[in-house]
Amino acid sequence: MKVFKLKTDLQQYLNDLRAEGKTIGLTATMGALHQGHLSLVARAKEQTDVVVATIFVNPTQFNDPKDLEKYPRPIAHDIRLLEQAGCDVLFNPEVTEMYAANEQWHLDIGALEHLLEGKFRPGHYQGVTQIVFKLFDVVKPDLAFFGQKDYQQVMVISRMVELLSLPVKLVMCPIEREADGLAMSSRNVHLSAQEHQTALVLSKTLFWLRDHFSVDEMADLQQQGTDQISHAPGVDFEYLELADGETLLPATPQSKSIVALVAAKVGATRLIDNVIVK
Numbered sequence: 001m002k003v004f005k006l007k008t009d010l011q012q013y014l015n016d017l018r019a020e021g022k023t024i025g026l027t028a029t030m031g032a033l034h035q036g037h038l039s040l041v042a043r044a045k046e047q048t049d050v051v052v053a054t055i056f057v058n059p060t061q062f063n064d065p066k067d068l069e070k071y072p073r074p075i076a077h078d079i080r081l082l083e084q085a086g087c088d089v090l091f092n093p094e095v096t097e098m099y100a101a102n103e104q105w106h107l108d109i110g111a112l113e114h115l116l117e118g119k120f121r122p123g124h125y126q127g128v129t130q131i132v133f134k135l136f137d138v139v140k141p142d143l144a145f146f147g148q149k150d151y152q153q154v155m156v157i158s159r160m161v162e163l164l165s166l167p168v169k170l171v172m173c174p175i176e177r178e179a180d181g182l183a184m185s186s187r188n189v190h191l192s193a194q195e196h197q198t199a200l201v202l203s204k205t206l207f208w209l210r211d212h213f214s215v216d217e218m219a220d221l222q223q224q225g226t227d228q229i230s231h232a233p234g235v236d237f238e239y240l241e242l243a244d245g246e247t248l249l250p251a252t253p254q255s256k257s258i259v260a261l262v263a264a265k266v267g268a269t270r271l272i273d274n275v276i277v278k
């Protein structure tokens with residue numbers, strides 16, 4: 001695997017491959033890789049000729065400085081995992097390589113910015129669109145692979161691609177879970193064994209909602225799911241919503257697809273998860 005720290009070196013390398021007619025797949029990550037990330041690399045390998053993974057802990061998408069500081073950064077281990085997964089290229093830039101001092105960014109993504117995650121993490125999606133735009137610009141991928149784990153993020157990036165007419169196709173990949181149902185996340189390393197058990201109420205409730213879903217009972221189901229999570233000891237509940245799969249506004253009987261999304265803190269660790277129920 002080739003590892004690049006500088007944009008110009010990466011661009012030159014990819015330009016040559018593109019000139020040979022090779023297609024490029026991008027998997028953007030913040031590192032501390034797990035099977036969820038590696039499933040994106042595997043999917044990218046199936047669908048494109050050259051797979052580029054990026055590892056960059058993007059400061060502009062963190063609204064909590066402590067969260068940024070304690071974000072795990074096991075780069076040597078990550079490189080081994082990517083090599084084993086057959087990834088072709090890793091781009092692992094420093095913050096100064098990606099950002100000029102006092103850089104400004106704003107993209108009007110409408111209601112999506114302030115719903116759900118946006119409400120609890122103000123500014124988060126401006127930081128996400130800012131860095132993903134830059135990564136698309138450097139890598140110029142044909143296909144970019146994102147996880148359903150961050151469902152709202154996929155919607156936001158898809159809106160950006162549409163607004164700016166970016167020449168990339170997005171592929172949303174399913175959520176990888178632990179055997180007990182917990183959605184894999186880089187933040188799970190912060191959970192104690194007890195907190196891990198406590199956190200299972202999130203996926204259990206989502207599966208329960210999926211198994212009992214009926215359009216006629218949505219309000220009642222959302223309330224029951226909310227009760228299950230908010231009454232669980234050790235859980236600091238943020239939201240549980242049955243949302244329209246396209247707009248993420250509250251689902252209606254007319255919604256073509258419906259997704260149940262949840263966020264909660266367990267101890268000091270903030271977790272999100274979702275399940276497509278319709």
Ligand code: AMP
Pocket residue numbers: 028029030031035036037039040145146147148149150173174175176177183184185186
């Ligand atoms: P992150 O490193 O958390 O920014 O995630 C990088 C990419 O991996 C994003 O597209 C995530 O949605 C995706 N991802 C994270 N966790 C999972 C998971 N458990 N299953 C599938 N994809 C995931």
